[in-house]
Amino acid sequence: MTHPFATLGIEAQRLPGALPAWHAPVAPGALRALAEKAKARQARLVALWASDETPRGAGYGLHVALALREGLLWIGVPLEREHPRYPGIADLFPAAARMQRAAYDLVGVHAQDSPDHRKWLRHAAWPGGQFPLRKDFDAGARFEASEDRYPFVRVEGEGVHEIPVGPVHAGTIEPGHFRFSIVGEKILKLEERLGYKHKGIEKRFEGMTALDAARLAGRVSGDSTVAYAWAYAMALEALLGVEVPPRAAALRGVALELERVANHLGDLGYLGNDVGLSFGFFQFWRLKEDLLRLNCELFGHRYLMDYVVPGGVAGDPGAAACVRLIDALAAIEREIGELRTIYDEHAGAQDRFIMTGQVTPELAAALDLTGLAGRASGQEHDLRAAHPIAPYRGLEVRVSGHIRGDVAARVSVRFEELAESFRLIRALADALPPGELRLALERPGAARRGCGWVEGWRGEVFIALETGAEGALHRVHVHDPSWQNWPLLERAVLGNIVPDFPLINKSFNLSYSGHDL
Amino acid sequence: MYRLLKQIAKTGIVTEPAPEADESLRLLAQRLQDAVLGHFGRSLAVRHVDAGSCNGCELEIHACNSPHYNLERLGIRFVASPRHADLLLVTGPVSRHMETALRRTYEATPEPKLVVAIGDCGCSGGIFGESYASRGAVSNVIPVDVAVPGCPPAPAAIIQGMLTAVSSTSARRSSGASR
Known part of the structure; x- marks a missing residue:
């Protein structure tokens, strides 16, 4: 059988698990050519990170995850021990620029020919020349705070x-x-x-067992706890070669959609508030609170933290609860319909929303805008539709979209995604398959690899997991879609007035914690 | 406009009774005199500082302003500058990169001032603990009056923490009912 990446000129190996994902080792000298070919095939950059491979007797590793039509391609580039460096790819994939800078700050691998070598995640917590994700770096190390100098780009001119x-x-x-x-x-x-919230999450992972680490994954970005917990569980389950029971998969889907609904409700409220329509804030946050209380009652936590666990889910709401859930959501959905009409007909709100903070589809495509904001700018990527794995297989997720790329488009996409999430929850909760909720997982084997890729409410959450000797966590990379979208916020505000910044910022609602790690 | 007014009328008032203060959340002995507390009790200006949270606690702080909790009816409102604040509501763990900003915010807050640490991470460092990048508990960096555990604590618990910070035994005895 010819593997799907033959046209890229590489030998890729299918990773275990339901996700269409492959891994391919590539020499540093071949990285550029591969990146160019992938770019020509409309590949999108999912993540770029580095690892310390010295315990395995090697040097360092650079990792690049690309999204292609066939699925996810994880490229591993071995780098030498003495001067770990590689040819940068930020000219091909602009979103790589900050990731390359972060990879240097954390692991000390150097992107050559990169025009921007300023630090990114490092401020003053550790000195330059020390790299927290190297294995010889003590997680508890404490350095004298040095001065944190950062050269901003200055704009000059009269006024x-x-x-x-x-x-x-x-x-x-x-x-x-x-x-x-x-x-x-x-x-x-x-x-x-950014980088103010850097709290050493990836180093922390390496001191935890694979099972305990699920709790940490669920706290990378609290507003996306289900997406992260699922991505982590997906990576670990793939690595172990287990498939979760259908009932657990369906309940994970319900939880992920509930998370999407809760966040969209909150954002729609704040978007009203930020244009002086406080009515919108109070109405949407009333509905959100109703939903959070229902979450707590049926799943044991308002934000569903620790509900998705490796091997399955933590509890079963039961048949009566599913009926309650469907009824309660129907009531919320009816009110949203009314509120959407009010938003649409409110001249003052629409005047502030329309043509504010615009990202054109061309710019969005060039800079890899992703997730919800991407869909509002003509980038119709949604993992639930592109690579539907359980429980999305067969549900034919409808991808919401818009082409204007302004605040109004991001409002519109949120409304449409709410409707689709309600449909999905109904479909899943109405026909929960019988069976087990959770499999007992064994300890992972040594030197294994797995990844998880989940369409969270904000966009694609990606987690790459590798085990080292005796199955301990060797490297866990967690990637938030905010990495892709933060640079676009810089572009979206150009030519707008300062008082519109809070509105534009809220319309993206990006994660700091998920980015700063 | 008709639809909007109809929606308001249909919704009615959903605000629920406020929680009582809980002395078990207090870390430091009450530092303020009753005279000051009497003043704070009527109007409390709060500055929130996120010193490194996962953003879960922020979701619940936002919810405190939602109609079910309606924080402002208690005289508690969020202000845009520490110079206008009586109380700092701090979520954490305190990342080393936020340590200086948190200290400066504390110093910029006029005396008398109170600090309420929010969440398991604000109380103890939580799952992130102390490391090369994290100082852990808020009390490792600035004095904390009241600490509210939870991951994240529910809105009522956050409100309870703030009310505890501005309560004293004698003040509560005399004004418990009116709150």
């Missing part, structure tokens, strides 16, 4: 001035720094500086 914002913001949002260069009220440039 141009800067507004520095953050890391502590005026509202209840996560910390990050935004440097606006403006003339009058118009934004000429926005430069983001």
